[in-house]
Amino acid sequence: MHLLGWKSYDAGQQGLAQRYYLQSYALAVESGITGHDGFVMRAMAMQGLKLHRPEHCLGLAETGLNHAKGKVDAQTESLFRVVHAHTLAKAGQRTAARAEAERASALLTADPGDEVPFWALAWGPPAASVYSRNAKVYETLGDYRTAAEHYGRAAGARPAGTYARIVALDLVAGAEMQLKRGQIEQACTTWNRALDHMDGVRSVRTRKAVARMRGDLARFRARGVRCAAELDERAIDFLASA
Known part of the structure; x- marks a missing residue:
């Protein structure tokens, strides 16, 4: 139960x-x-x-x-x-x-x-x-x-192989904390690690986390921040496949 x-x-x-x-x-x-x-x-x-x-x-x-x-x-x-x-x-x-x-x-x-x-x-x-x-x-x-x-x-x-979904969600949350501190490059690196762990994962929470990430990145994409634009492209591909 x-x-x-x-x-x-x-x-x-x-x-x-x-x-x-x-x-x-x-x-x-x-x-x-x-x-x-x-x-x-x-x-x-x-x-x-x-x-x-x-x-x-x-x-x-x-x-x-x-x-x-x-x-x-x-x-x-x-x-x-x-x-x-x-x-x-x-x-x-x-x-x-x-x-x-x-x-x-x-x-x-x-x-x-x-x-x-x-x-x-x-x-x-x-x-x-x-x-x-x-x-x-x-x-x-x-x-x-x-x-x-x-x-x-x-x-x-x-163990990442056994708990890929939870590891990914912890990394997403960590990236959000880095972003709150203005560390956009570090946050993008951490988000990329999270997406690595989401490969093959099927979860409503991971999809929502990636969609939320795209919203957080929007203002940085508008400013031409390269890591944000590249990460957003990867997020679009992830959501399409998920």
């Missing part, structure tokens, strides 16, 4: 995704597996953040964390804490968000404790997920330099 929820989310069918997540939550509760129900709450909080509905996300993230902290291994707990950090940032609690983001990062190098459960490995190495979500924390806080660094770490922490 959790996988069906994610697939619906990626396809842009948010209502269907939410229904699958609710069914996944019921099954997780029934299973009695420590932390699993909280992990579904974590996913629902992330969906709410993506849909710009933060008002319910903080409660979901806090409850999910409370179901897991002290009961799961360090890396898994870091996955809960980093989503909690993002909801804190969206709620305007800047100091608390930074502190929680730092705790999530610290847990990655702490004594690992028990083995990471299978359900916490759904999106690849926990470190990659923590880097990616921490990037969103710093992006929300307006620290685009640190956000770009974390997106880069996230992209490098996943």
Whole structure:
């Protein structure tokens, strides 16, 4: 059910995704597996953040964390804490968000404790997920330099062959942070890397990311910036084939 929820989310069918997540939550509760129900709450909080509905996300993230902290291994707990950090940032609690983001990062190098459960490995190495979500924390806080660094770490922490779509999306987000800092050439380089990883990927989110990229590049194409014009041509070809 959790996988069906994610697939619906990626396809842009948010209502269907939410229904699958609710069914996944019921099954997780029934299973009695420590932390699993909280992990579904974590996913629902992330969906709410993506849909710009933060008002319910903080409660979901806090409850999910409370179901897991002290009961799961360090890396898994870091996955809960980093989503909690993002909801804190969206709620305007800047100091608390930074502190929680730092705790999530610290847990990655702490004594690992028990083995990471299978359900916490759904999106690849926990470190990659923590880097990616921490990037969103710093992006929300307006620290685009640190956000770009974390997106880069996230992209490098996943096996690209297995997680091409997620790696591509992290690179896209990193390029957007570079652009916010006025680094158009660096952003174009990163976007080109993202397109490399999108080869063969079929995803609504990647298509939307490339379309958004074209919009971001428009003003630079108008100024005659060569890297922007060349990248836009590549984006047009990608969208035509996708």
